[in-house]
Amino acid sequence: xxxxxxxxxxxxxxxxxxxxxxxxxxxxxxxxxxxxxxxxxxxxxxxxxxxxxxxxxxxxxxxxxxxxxxxxxxxxxxxxxxxxxxxxxxxxxxxxxxxxxxxxxxxxxxxxxxxxxxxxxxxxxxxxxxxxxxxxxxxxxxxxxxxxxxxxxxxxxxxxxxxxxxxxxxxxxxxxxxxxxxxxxxxxxxxxxxxxxxxxxxxxxxxxxxxxxxxxxxxxxxxxxxxxxxxxxxxxxxxxxxxxxxxxxxxxxxxxxxxxxxxxxxxxxxxxxxxxxxxxxxxxxxxxxxxxxxxxxxxxxxxxxxxxxxxxxxxxxxxxxxxxxxxxxxxxxxxxxxxxxxxxxxxxxxxxxxxxxxxxxxxxxxxxxxxxxxxxxxxxxxxxx
Numbered sequence: 001x002x003x004x005x006x007x008x009x010x011x012x013x014x015x016x017x018x019x020x021x022x023x024x025x026x027x028x029x030x031x032x033x034x035x036x037x038x039x040x041x042x043x044x045x046x047x048x049x050x051x052x053x054x055x056x057x058x059x060x061x062x063x064x065x066x067x068x069x070x071x072x073x074x075x076x077x078x079x080x081x082x083x084x085x086x087x088x089x090x091x092x093x094x095x096x097x098x099x100x101x102x103x104x105x106x107x108x109x110x111x112x113x114x115x116x117x118x119x120x121x122x123x124x125x126x127x128x129x130x131x132x133x134x135x136x137x138x139x140x141x142x143x144x145x146x147x148x149x150x151x152x153x154x155x156x157x158x159x160x161x162x163x164x165x166x167x168x169x170x171x172x173x174x175x176x177x178x179x180x181x182x183x184x185x186x187x188x189x190x191x192x193x194x195x196x197x198x199x200x201x202x203x204x205x206x207x208x209x210x211x212x213x214x215x216x217x218x219x220x221x222x223x224x225x226x227x228x229x230x231x232x233x234x235x236x237x238x239x240x241x242x243x244x245x246x247x248x249x250x251x252x253x254x255x256x257x258x259x260x261x262x263x264x265x266x267x268x269x270x271x272x273x274x275x276x277x278x279x280x281x282x283x284x285x286x287x288x289x290x291x292x293x294x295x296x297x298x299x300x301x302x303x304x305x306x307x308x309x310x311x312x313x314x315x316x317x318x319x320x321x322x323x324x325x326x327x328x329x330x331x332x333x334x335x336x337x338x339x340x341x342x343x344x345x346x347x348x349x350x351x352x353x354x355x356x357x358x359x360x361x362x363x364x365x366x367x368x369x370x371x372x373x374x375x376x377x378x379x380x381x382x383x384x385x
Contacts, residue, residue: 010032011027014045018053024052028045091135094111107149111129115153171317172320173317185304198297201318204262206319208293212288219279221258221266225255226255226258228253228256230247231244242286251337251342323351
């Protein structure tokens, strides 16, 4: 360290060699050159040299693929397995393109182009943006980069069409429609297991991963209920893969009442068991896979009810239908939330606000009987009359 007088102050200067072998300098200006001041100046200069040597040193040498692997390790220890797999799926395409790039060279424009160049649904684009934001936020915290390039991405707001609203309006099955579908399944000799599973999801509002993870020990037929304590990863590519995980939220841990028909279905599976621990299985005794169930429901519903552009048949619509039925029965929102395991009232309200034809008819009947004008009374006679 050496000291240089500058007018009424003193400059403290220290040399150092950076990572490229180039000689650099750092300096600070203080009022005097007392012994105590020099000691303090030396500490401050050392700190500045340390910051210079360590700032962006990693980001200049690290590839996106390296950061991605470290991020995945964090995600695997932080989130449920289903979330972990979803995160991987959301960013895999981007990582495959830029995996050999130094992470500090990836700018907002690269992310912007990637997200909007494909004809993806707005919800999918938003999801990918969120997950990529998580990845680059991790990179910032680990000091690989200084700023998160995803934060400046501009995603176009897609206007909903009439068809979008019609699809939302038709998101569900009525009881009569389900009866038609079940009748068609029996007429065409469809899998009895899949028919019962479809019916059970409609009757209970369970998520498919909750049904697939239901164990015998969680069934209490004496009290007409089941207890949701575990889920499986229903998107597993191997049908014999059955690992148990805790449900998504605390609210998902719950007891679900079974009506007589739901009890009959449980009893059938217990009597025709293909697994010692789990209640619901496919014909091979393996886990019920979401893709297979989706194809089954879509096929039988389209054949029984018709194929329409403004109607999409899938597994989740059975849960939606169950909540709609509860709303028709006048069940309070809080009770519906507890039954289906919703932790956020907004989620329940989105389905609850889907008014069925029956609810519309009841509203019309009530409006028809609504009287606003006061009843006309017979005028009282006066003494002169």
